[in-house]
Amino acid sequence: MNREVNNYGEVVACDFCNFGEETYGGVMIGSYAVCGKCCDDRGYYKDENSSDVDEVFDTSKTFRDNVLEYREKTYGTRDAIQIITSW
Numbered sequence: 839m840n841r842e843v844n845n846y847g848e849v850v851a852c853d854f855c856n857f858g859e860e861t862y863g864g865v866m867i868g869s870y871a872v873c874g875k876c877c878d879d880r881g882y883y884k885d886e887n888s889s890d891v892d893e894v895f896d897t898s899k900t901f902r903d904n905v906l907e908y909r910e911k912t913y914g915t916r917d918a919i920q921i922i923t924s925w
């Protein structure tokens with residue numbers, strides 16, 4: 839079994855548009871982080887109570903800050919860590 843760990847550090851990118859770091863707010867949908875702009879475009883804030891949106895970020899903070907805080911709270915680190923396990 840091979841276990842490959844990639845640590846991308848404090849890299850933040852929207853899972854929809856790959857940018858969005860400096861936008862405000864954002865949401866988490868499952869394991870996808872969606873930036874403020876994509877949320878505005880798709881109307882996710884209005885869907886706050888729908889089952890699709892797991893967490894709505896603070897719109898007074900940047901998407902970047904929100905994602906880093908979310909990681910710290912959820913995974914105990916601000917780094918983006920990808921673990922690939924193969925057999």
Ligand SMILES: [Zn+2]
Nearest residue numbers: 852855873876
């Ligand atoms: Zn986006």
